[in-house]
Amino acid sequence: MIDNHRVVAWTPYGRVRTYSILIKYLERDVRRGLIDEVWAYMNTDSVGQEDDIAYAHELAEQFDWFKLKHRPEGIDLGNLPKQRYTGLAFREMTDPDAVYLRLDDDVVYIHERAVENLVRARIQMPAPTAIFPVIINNAICSHFLQHCGKVPREWGEVGLYCMDSNGWANGAFAVKLHELLLSHIEAGTVEDLYLYQDFPLQPGTQFSVSCFASLGSMYAGLPGGPGVLIPDEEESFHTIHHPLSTGVPNILRGDAVVSHWTFMTQHAFLNQTDLLDRYRELADKAVA
Template structure:
């Protein structure tokens, strides 16, 4: 718990390759008393992802704080891309006394202060739909990092657009971002990448939701039913529709850092590096 609020870290789960890194950081923060439960919302295909499914069940057997969550009973699988099924996950997140932390399953680094700082910001600022950390490899975050002099503009200028060609699709740029963070981690200087302040994200601005904090009290009081998002696409709801409905901007928190590994246009570049091995080594040391 943090400031008398339960903390649940959850992930739309699908990939053992990267989640096996994230879970080590989450285990560290469970053992530190910062996280109460970790949920894997199963968003896997029954064929072709057998190893991923087995791994999730192994974690559930190993750790009493790790739980598998599934699409709510009676809700058919979405006919579109399987990512659309994640919008149904919020029907599990209606405890008014809980802060929910969403992580993509390829978030591969959590700074040791990230969860505590993000949750405290979330509690202090109840109006935003979502409070985001500094997400390394997120286009809008990269824009703010450049504005604050943390990422060189010589690498390529990033505009404040979630699918900016440089910040979202450019593989060599993503490699440089990860190398920058890893250098700071290895030198013990991650805090040097903190932003000078929190930044509001204006209502209606689409933002890649690789990681954010939200409140169970918000989902509990939704007009179409507890946890029922309308529209049910989670990124659009959290960054466009609900902020426009409330008039409250989302917030980018300046003192919480996580790292998101890859958007699909970046895969060919990142998969030919040793970056994931370096992140895995750091994660293993987190619970050594």
């Protein structure tokens, strides 16, 4: 718990390749008393993902704090990609005293102070829909990192747009970002990437939701029912529609750093590098 709030870290789960890195950081922070439970929301296909599913079940057998969550029964979203089903997960997140920390299953690094700083900010600022950390490989975060002089503009300027041509679509730019972060991790200087302040995000600003903190009290009181998002697509709800309906900006927190591995536009570049192996080695050390 943090400040008498239960902390649940949850992930739309599907890929053992990267989740096997993330789980090491979550295990570290469970051991440190910062995270109470870890949920894997099973966003998997029954055919073709047998190994991914088996790994999640192995974790559930190994750790009593690791829970498997499933799509609610009786809801048919039609012929939509499975990513659209993640909005249904919030029906599980209605404990008014809990902070829910959402992480993509390809978050491959969590700084040792990130969870505590992000959750405390979430508790201290209850009005925003979502509070985001500094996410390495997130276009809007890269925009602010450049604004604060942390990422060179010579690599290509990044605008305030979640699908910016450099910050989202440029694989070579992503490689440089990961190399920058890894150099700081290895030197013990990750805090040099902190932003000099928190930045409010104008309501309606779409933001890639690879990681954010939210409150169970918000979901418990939604007008459509506990945990029922309207619209049910989680990124649209958290970064566009709900901030616009409340008039309250989301917050980019400057003193919490995580790393998001890749967008689909970057796979070809990143998969040719040894960067994921370097992240895996660091994660192994986190629980050694």
